[in-house]
Amino acid sequence: MSDLLDTVRGLAKKTDSKILMVVLDGVGGLPLTVNGDTELATARTPNLDALAQESQLGQLELVGAGITPGSGPGHLSLFGYDPLKYVVGRGALSAVGIGVKLNRGDVAVRGNFATLGAGRLILDRRAGRPSDEKNAEIVAKLRAAIPEIDGVAVEVYTESEHRFVVVFRAPEGQPLGANISDVDPQVTGVEPKTAIANDPSSEVTAGLINTFVARAEVALADEPQVNGVLFRGYSDVPHFPSFEDAYQLKAACIASYPMYKGLASLVGMDVLPVEGHEDALEGKVKALRENWAKYDFFYFHIKKTDSTGEDGDFAEKVHKIELFDELLPQLLELQPDVIAVVGDHSTPSKLKSHSWHPVPLLIRSNYGRRDPAQRYTEEEAARGTLGLRHGPDLMPLLMANALKLNKYGA
Amino acid sequence: MSDLLDTVRGLAKKTDSKILMVVLDGVGGLPLTVNGDTELATARTPNLDALAQESQLGQLELVGAGITPGSGPGHLSLFGYDPLKYVVGRGALSAVGIGVKLNRGDVAVRGNFATLGAGRLILDRRAGRPSDEKNAEIVAKLRAAIPEIDGVAVEVYTESEHRFVVVFRAPEGQPLGANISDVDPQVTGVEPKTAIANDPSSEVTAGLINTFVARAEVALADEPQVNGVLFRGYSDVPHFPSFEDAYQLKAACIASYPMYKGLASLVGMDVLPVEGHEDALEGKVKALRENWAKYDFFYFHIKKTDSTGEDGDFAEKVHKIELFDELLPQLLELQPDVIAVVGDHSTPSKLKSHSWHPVPLLIRSNYGRRDPAQRYTEEEAARGTLGLRHGPDLMPLLMANALKLNKYGA
Numbered sequence: 001m002s003d004l005l006d007t008v009r010g011l012a013k014k015t016d017s018k019i020l021m022v023v024l025d026g027v028g029g030l031p032l033t034v035n036g037d038t039e040l041a042t043a044r045t046p047n048l049d050a051l052a053q054e055s056q057l058g059q060l061e062l063v064g065a066g067i068t069p070g071s072g073p074g075h076l077s078l079f080g081y082d083p084l085k086y087v088v089g090r091g092a093l094s095a096v097g098i099g100v101k102l103n104r105g106d107v108a109v110r111g112n113f114a115t116l117g118a119g120r121l122i123l124d125r126r127a128g129r130p131s132d133e134k135n136a137e138i139v140a141k142l143r144a145a146i147p148e149i150d151g152v153a154v155e156v157y158t159e160s161e162h163r164f165v166v167v168f169r170a171p172e173g174q175p176l177g178a179n180i181s182d183v184d185p186q187v188t189g190v191e192p193k194t195a196i197a198n199d200p201s202s203e204v205t206a207g208l209i210n211t212f213v214a215r216a217e218v219a220l221a222d223e224p225q226v227n228g229v230l231f232r233g234y235s236d237v238p239h240f241p242s243f244e245d246a247y248q249l250k251a252a253c254i255a256s257y258p259m260y261k262g263l264a265s266l267v268g269m270d271v272l273p274v275e276g277h278e279d280a281l282e283g284k285v286k287a288l289r290e291n292w293a294k295y296d297f298f299y300f301h302i303k304k305t306d307s308t309g310e311d312g313d314f315a316e317k318v319h320k321i322e323l324f325d326e327l328l329p330q331l332l333e334l335q336p337d338v339i340a341v342v343g344d345h346s347t348p349s350k351l352k353s354h355s356w357h358p359v360p361l362l363i364r365s366n367y368g369r370r371d372p373a374q375r376y377t378e379e380e381a382a383r384g385t386l387g388l389r390h391g392p393d394l395m396p397l398l399m400a401n402a403l404k405l406n407k408y409g410a
Numbered sequence: 411m412s413d414l415l416d417t418v419r420g421l422a423k424k425t426d427s428k429i430l431m432v433v434l435d436g437v438g439g440l441p442l443t444v445n446g447d448t449e450l451a452t453a454r455t456p457n458l459d460a461l462a463q464e465s466q467l468g469q470l471e472l473v474g475a476g477i478t479p480g481s482g483p484g485h486l487s488l489f490g491y492d493p494l495k496y497v498v499g500r501g502a503l504s505a506v507g508i509g510v511k512l513n514r515g516d517v518a519v520r521g522n523f524a525t526l527g528a529g530r531l532i533l534d535r536r537a538g539r540p541s542d543e544k545n546a547e548i549v550a551k552l553r554a555a556i557p558e559i560d561g562v563a564v565e566v567y568t569e570s571e572h573r574f575v576v577v578f579r580a581p582e583g584q585p586l587g588a589n590i591s592d593v594d595p596q597v598t599g600v601e602p603k604t605a606i607a608n609d610p611s612s613e614v615t616a617g618l619i620n621t622f623v624a625r626a627e628v629a630l631a632d633e634p635q636v637n638g639v640l641f642r643g644y645s646d647v648p649h650f651p652s653f654e655d656a657y658q659l660k661a662a663c664i665a666s667y668p669m670y671k672g673l674a675s676l677v678g679m680d681v682l683p684v685e686g687h688e689d690a691l692e693g694k695v696k697a698l699r700e701n702w703a704k705y706d707f708f709y710f711h712i713k714k715t716d717s718t719g720e721d722g723d724f725a726e727k728v729h730k731i732e733l734f735d736e737l738l739p740q741l742l743e744l745q746p747d748v749i750a751v752v753g754d755h756s757t758p759s760k761l762k763s764h765s766w767h768p769v770p771l772l773i774r775s776n777y778g779r780r781d782p783a784q785r786y787t788e789e790e791a792a793r794g795t796l797g798l799r800h801g802p803d804l805m806p807l808l809m810a811n812a813l814k815l816n817k818y819g820a
Contacts, residue, residue, distance in 0.1 A: 004474045007494060011477070054444050367760070369767065369788055370445050385789070387798035389475060396476025400766040407764055408473050409480030409493065410500045410643075 005080050005246060008396050008405065012248040017402040019249075019297045020288075020336035021394075023078060024324060025071075025260075026306030026347025028359045028378055032314060039314060039349060040360065041377040043321040047328040048341070048376045052362055056371040058386025059358035059378075060394060062345055068356045074344030075263045077391030079299075080247070081240060088266060089178065089235020094165045097262030098157055102237045105175030106167060107205050109234050112184060113138060113162045116217070116228035120191045125184065126162040127226045138226050139164055145219035149211045152176075152204075166231075168208050176236070177202030183213055184230035192230055205234070242268030243297070247399060252291055254284050255301035264299055279304045281323065285330045292334050300331070309347030317349050338365040338401045341376060342394065358388060365401035415490050415656055418806045418815065422658040427812040429659075429707045430698075430746035431804075433488060434734060435481075435670075436716030436757025438769045438788055442724060449724055449759060450770065451787040453731040457738040458751070458786045462772055466781040468796025469768035469788075470804060472755055478766045484754030485673045487801030489709075490657070491650060498676060499588065499645020504575045507672030508567055512647045515580030517588045517615050519644050523548060523572045526627070526638035530601045535594065536572040537636045548636050549574055555629035559621050562586075562614075569668075576641075578618050586646070587612030593623055594640035602640055615644070652678030653707070657809060662701055664694045665711035674709055689714045691733065695740045702744050706814075710741070719757030727759050748775040748811045751786060752804065768798060775811035 029039040062069040062077040063084065072093050073083030091108035102108060113127035113135070130138070139158040146154050153169040170176045179198040185191075192213060197206040213229055220227045243251045245268070253264030253271045256279055261271045272291055276283030279302060288298060302324055308317035331339070343359035360381030362373075371385045382388075386397070399405045439448040472479040472487040473494065482503055483493030505518035512518060523537040523545070540548070549568040556564050563579040580586045589608040595601075602623060607616035623639055630637045653661045655678070663674030663681045666689055671681045682701055686693035689712060698708060712734055718727035741749070753769035770791030772783075781795040792798075796807070809815045 004477075007474060007477060367440060367758075367765070367767075369448065369792070370441060371792075383793065385792035387469070387792070389798075393475030396474065397766075398476075400476035400478065405476060405478065405766070407478045407480050409483035409497075410503070 003082060003085065004392060004396060005082070005241070007408065008080070008399060009241060009246045011406045011408060012246070012399060013404055013406055014248045014296070015402065015404050017296070017337035017404065018292070019338045019398050019402050020300060020331060020334070020340070021078070021298065021398065022300045022302070022331065022339065022341045023075070024302050024305045024321070024341065024343050026309045026345055026354065027321070027343035028346025028348070028355070028357050029309065029317065030348035030350045030355070030357070032350055038378050039309070039317040040321060041375070041379065043318045043325065045321060045325040045376065047325045049374065051328065051332070051341070051364060052373045052376045052380065055362045055364035055373065056368045056386045057373040057376070057381045057384025058361045059381050059384065059388045060342060060361050060391045061358045061388065062391035066356045068354045069345040070354070071259055071344060072263060074391075075260065078342065078344055078394055079243065079267050080392050080395030081267070082392045086238065086240050088238045090233040091165065091235040092237060092266070093259060093262050094159060095157070095167055095262070096265050097258030098159065098165065100155070100157060100165070100167060102167065103170070104237050105170030107170070107176045107178045107234055107236055109166045109168070109209070109231050111164045111166055112230045112232070113164065113226045114192070114228040114230050115225050120228070122185070122188045122190060122192065122228070122230070125186070125188060125230060129161045130226055132158070132160050134226065135159075135161060135164065138220065138223070141219055142216055146212060146215050149208050152208055154208075154212065166212065168205060175201070176205045178205060178234040178236040180206045180209060180234050182232045183209065184232040192228065195231065238266065244268050247297070247395065248404070249297040250295050251297040251299065252295040253299045253301070254287050255299070256280050256284070257303050260301045260303070269299060270295070281327050285327060288331065289334065305343075306347045309349045310352060312349045312352035314349040338363065338398050340394065340398055361386060361394070363397060363401060367401050413492055413495065414802055414806055415492070415651070417818065418490070418809060419651060419656045421816045421818060422656070422809060423814055423816055424658045424706070425812065425814050427706070427747035427814065428702070429748045429808050429812050430710060430741060430744070430750070431488070431708065431808065432710045432712070432741065432749065432751045433485070434712050434715045434731070434751065434753050436719045436755055436764065437731070437753035438756025438758070438765070438767050439719065439727065440758035440760045440765070440767065442760055448788050449719070449727040450731060451785070451789065453728045453735070455732060455735040455786065457735045459784065461738065461742070461751070461774060462783045462786040462790070465772045465774040465783065466778045466796050467783040467786070467791045467794025468771045469791050469794065469798045470752060470771050470801050471768045471798065472801035476766045478764045479755040480764065481669055481754060482673060484801075485670065488752065488754055488804055489653065489677050490802050490805030491677070492802045496648065496650050498648045498673075500643040501575065501588075501645040502647060502676070503669060503672050504569060505567070505577055505672070506675045507668030508569060508575065510565070510567060510575070510577060512577065513580070514647050515585030517578045517580070517586045517644055517646055519576045519578070519619070519641050521574045521576055522594060522640045522642070523574065523636045524602070524638040524640050525635050530638070532595070532598045532600060532602065532638070532640075535596070535598060535640060539571045540636055542568070542570050544636065545571060545574065548630065548633070551629055552626055556622060556625050559618050562618055564622065576622065578615060585611070586615045588615060588644040588646040590616045590619060590644050592642045593619065594642040602638065605641065648676065654678050657707070657805065658814070659707040660705050661707040661709065662705040663709045663711070664697050665709070666690050666694070667713050670711045670713070679709060680705070691737050695737060698741065699744065716757045719759050720762060722759045722762035724759040748773065748808050750804065750808055771796060771804065773807060773811060777811055
């Protein structure tokens with residue numbers, strides 16, 4: 001089925017205009033009391049307010065009505081890839097997120113370290129949440145013990161705590177399938193499951209998985225706590241048009257956290273180095289300024305608006321929004337032809353998690369219509385003139401506002 | 411793929427109610443300054459205002475978010491045919507636009523007259539833009555010189571200036587394909603290209619095209635300026651349900667310009683004669699009045715709201731909107747059961763071109779809900795109770811408001 005992305009792909013053209021997409025992760029929120037203010041409405045945001053008064057507002061539903069997006073689908077949607085059609089496995093995300101390049105045919109798998117007791121029964125599915133240092137030590141053991149299986153190169157990477165990633169490198173001309181049942185039974189008190197291929201092309205990979213599990217248990221037999229592995233989430237490399245192919249955009253990612261850099265890299269953006277720790281706000285602005293001339297499109301990611309929501313810390317989420325507001329003038333100084341402010345999903349502190357609520361969207365360009373918005377809030381966004389839209393509508397709107405799309409038909 | 415049109419087609423019924431769809435071509439606009447008024451908002455439109463106060467408003471996106479519709483896709487969308495699914499080639503549009511009936515299997519081709527120099531190198535891709543009289547004289551020469559090729563009847567028609575249309579009539583049982591590369595290289599200083607078939611069913615047609623080009627150059631050898639032909643845009647006849655088949659509507663088109671008459675004719679509307687020149691406002695009202703009893707549905711097209719936008723003439727676009735407003739009472743006097751006012755795309759004078767911005771939609775019927783609208787403007791439409799919709803939603807809404815659709819399911 002043809003979709004909007006295919007249409008846009010046929011119409012995109014290169015121009016000098018620049019698009020800045022600011023993603024405030026998890027920015028949408030909820031009031032704590034009936035008719036109360038959300039985090040966004042509570043925050044003092046003079047710069048966002050002024051921007052809103054020159055912009056059109058609307059709302060985006062990233063996946064569909066009532067669907068709470070994970071970070072992967074949320075971002076794919078923002079980038080114009082309908083997340084119900086374009087699926088990226090968590091294994092592939094994790095791999096690229098830690099800087100591992102995947103090639104067509106390879107399979108990436110997310111693993112958890114676990115504690116196994118007598119008879120291989122699972123005592124703890126997270127092995128007591130080992131420290132990152134312990135994780136690295138275990139990974140080193142596995143690397144030494146399992147460099148390859150049946151001629152297939154095996155790479156093991158540390159992620160954090162109990163999490164790790166395994167990449168199976170496909171031999172030349174023999175792509176590995178990734179349609180395999182989970183090893184992780186998701187409950188304790190039972191044995192790890194045997195991986196089973198759900199299609200013929202995944203049979204070799206299922207064998208690799210089961211061999212890896214067995215050899216890991218041997219290699220970790222003298223560990224008191226981290227003595228087993230569970231797998232869940234196998235993925236091959238997604239086959240979809242790159243950002244450059246889809247939009248004729250030379251695009252850069254400015255983000256601090258592996259997941260977001262991985263997503264951007266998967267769609268073909270250059271991931272720019274960012275100085276500083278955690279959200280590294282000033283480092284991000286510096287990266288943006290220094291690379292402004294080199295790219296047509298910038299994805300600029302702010303993480304802490306989400307983390308504070310996940311923590312259920314309403315006041316701290318308000319504060320993180322205000323910190324972004326203080327930063328905003330430095331972004332506007334660069335005079336992007338089109339700027340969007342949006343989230344990849346909502347993360348209300350009231351829910352301490354991602355949520356299904358639409359995210360508020362703001363777009364400013366030279367070709368916008370008048371909008372009554374006085375502030376960038378969920379409430380004003382809900383009466384915004386851009387309307388309530390599906391996430392993959394965003395990129396075509398930004399491309400259009402940047403005058404980067406030809407007319408469709410005569 | 412099943413779409414809304416298929417569903418509506420199964421539910422449509424004949425009744426006595428009448429629908430009037432007024433298309434103000436390119437009616438949506440933009441303010442010239444941030445937060446300024448658009449052309450529609452600037453215009454003094456007492457009659458449209460009064461109508462808006464009894465109507466529901468909304469916005470239509472004819473193709474999709476960010477996509478700027480050509481006139482063809484924009485109108486198909488208004489008529490209920492999803493323009494990403496139902497595609498009509500420019501050649502077919504041109505042919506039916508000048509009153510040429512196409513049959514299944516025929517191929518229509520858009521041609522340009524060109525000036526060729528030594529070695530067939532193209533000097534001018536538009537042959538110095540000949541007068542319409544000169545165009546007709548050249549067409550007469552070609553008709554005499556090339557009545558048929560290899561037993562296939564060839565018809566040549568004048569369009570205007572350097573533009574003409576050729577129709578190749580498929581012999582009984584031998585449909586002609588239209589998947590062929592362009593003869594027009596779109597640059598000067600090179601020879602016209604040889605047409606190449608992109609699929610086996612188009613090989614015969616490609617041969618006809620190349621023979622036509624060669625014989626035309628012989629026939630025009632003594633012409634100093636108009637001595638070559640270039641082809642671009644081949645099309646066969648679109649295969650989709652007619653307006654009558656889809657909606658059980660006996661439908662009439664009231665328009666002045668070939669393209670719009672052609673589109674209406676393609677979907678099976680009767681094209682009514684209109685007295686007068688250019689937009690012929692009074693002639694259109696006369697045609698509407700005189701044929702009111704004979705049809706269930708009228709497509710009533712106003713062109714100048716678009717042309718003035720294309721010219722970048724804000725004040726003149728405002729004026730054309732006001733001229734339509736003066737006409738409106740004569741339309742309302744006929745007491746249509748359902749009247750819609752809408753555009754086929756936006757044409758902001760600021761952009762001097764079609765644009766992607768949604769078009770404002772107004773629907774009045776006896777079965778509307780209350781809407782806050784005081785005027786028919788982009789801003790009021792954006793908060794209209796009909797919401798932001800995909801273009802092909804319009805026809806089902808009009809059919810429903812005319813009580814012409816049965817219930818879906820028991």
